[in-house]
Amino acid sequence: MSEVGLAGSSGPFAGKVAIVTGSESGIGRETARLLCESGAAVVLNGRNAERLAQTRAALEAAGHAVASCVADVTDYAACEQLVSTAIDAFGWLDILVTNASISQRAYFADMQPAVFRQVMDSNVYGSVFPLKAALPHLIKSKGSVTFISSISALNGMPSGSAYCAGKAAVANLAHTLRLELAETGVHFGVVHIGFTQNDPEKRVLAANGQPVSIAHRPPRWQKSQAEVASIIVRHIQRRRQRTVISALGQLIVLVHTYFPRLGDWVVRTTMRRMRHFYE
Template sequence: MFDSNLVSDAERATVAARPPQLPRSGPFAGKVAIVTGSESGIGRETARALCESGAAVVLNGRNAERLEHTRQDLATAGHTVATCVADVTDYAACERLVQTALDHFGQVDILITNASISMRAYFADMAPEVFRQVLDSNVYGTVYPLKAALPHLVRTRGSVTFISSISALNGMPSGSAYCAGKAAVANLAHTLRLELVDTGIHFGVVHIGFTQNDPEKRVLDAQGQPVPIAHRPPRWQKSQTEVAAIIVRHVRKRRQRTVISALGRLIVLVHTYLPRLGDWVVLSTIRRMRNFYE
């Protein structure tokens, strides 16, 4: 099952000797969270919501300037934050990310793996290296931060939430690598609940629906070039603040799965009980709403 030697006596002594200076009010008072991909978008607003609930948060991203802007924004609001520029598909960088939490706050209680790359390209057109880049960002961008943080989450009996998508529930044309990666992390969470049941760690998955994006949001096309995200009707979209609040509630209640939006819950229902109908609906939208995918 689980090797308790993952947490060494030296690690315990190091953490114990480093008194944390953490917020003292709110449902997450005294807790330390790492949110990957929190320099912008949903990750930024999730970090903000955690801070407002009393957590100290380590912010992460690959763009140092944007990350610093987010840090200043949250620090000015009186929140306790630290930052680490790190590519979460690089394991050594993830070790630095976790060490940042330990150096600043002495512990890790919450990990939210939000960072990922999305796409808009049909499988037949995609360069193999682009497929791998998207898949790696979603799978290894989840696995590596967790591997690096796991010994410390064992010590705190912490909480881990993987950010997935409603597109992982039934697939979506022009999103093959993204859908495959998001489905993979959902199944990974289930496996980890079984393997690590004795640790007391919470493993959850949030399936995000259509969400308002930052204006500069880009995804990859078939050749790996950044392009705007495909059209989404505004009436179908939740705000980033709404999505962040749902993610934080999911963590607080230590839920196994949260599917955001009525559309997401409908997809689960149709995929489970009427899969042929679900495929017919998708194929119909490809013919009638091509800009939804392209």
């Protein structure tokens, strides 16, 4: 696909080229789909070649302009290849969404150090490396970067130490980059997602590194992947600095800012009375 191939696109992102990491499934897939439906050409990414190919085929069948790259975003050379895929396929790059990450379901005292590092690497370097590779192109286009964080980064969450730390790190990274690169015109934003419906096969890491299912979340607290993707895409379009998804997320911000002791009391109480919520 060349610049000519993008000329016929329509929508708020017409003529734009986006990379969405971790877009073979889940929120990343739905974000990529909505960007396509809004006129963008999208480079899909993931580590599972079969699942990535299925997602690409579905979007191509719907008439969208897509490319794909199997890449582990914690590997800088792989991220360079990911960015090269976008440039080779579409000619330039306007949008980067760093969505790929690994989560956990394990208390800090039980975690093997290598597992803690694996979760941290996926959340920190999994955002830093794609951005580092893409930055020259984004500066040229005065483009947009959106880091996908979590409401658990706003105040921490038991059984999520490495995940919370990593997600908080990228939020602070975005703030620093806004200061350092203010003159470039590049947008740096963060979306703190809340509890979201997951694909049935989604797994997180236990303390020993084994994949396990996600901790119980009441369905009434969860947004659909399409709802979350819609909020992410609107955030990109408006070039917002921070978006906190869900009423729970907004409540966490309020309590953490003005009533931090109350917030900690609520968490400790739920740990005693609703332990399955974390485990």
